[in-house]
Amino acid sequence: MARRQPDLGRFTDVALLVLVSLAEGDKHGYRMIQDIEEFSGTTLEPGTLYGALMRLEERGWIEPLPMAERRRPYRITPGGREALAEQLATLRRIEEAGSKRVRPSWGVV
Structure with a gap:
């Protein structure tokens, strides 16, 4: 049986x-904030992002790269x-279950 990864924690989203x-490629914080807003519509505050980066780094799921132009990029680890x-x-699985449950059933009023 495969070892289950620990959950993402309190700030799962x-x-x-x-x-x-980061699965798309290495990014620094400001670029992550932009990217996340582009693909999800979610605007993150820098403090929220950097707290998540710290927790992900502690778990070994991301790693910092050398500074580039006063910005620290990060990369996702294996x-x-x-x-992810x-x-x-x-x-x-949640989406599939939810989609099935919200569909109207025949004969249900």
Whole structure:
């Protein structure tokens, strides 16, 4: 049986958004904020983002890269990709169940 990854923690939504952003490629904080807003419509405050970055780094799911022009980029790790894949699979199951449950049934008034 595969070892289950620990959950993303209390700030699951932000952590998930960060992992999705970094799965596309390395980014610094400001670019992550822009990217997350573009693909999800969610606007993150810098403090919220950097708190999530710190927690993800502690779990080994992302890693900082050398500073570039006074900005620190981050990259997703193989463990971070695995955690992201697991979370996305869970979200797909939730979406499927939710979609089935909101469809009207024949004969139901």
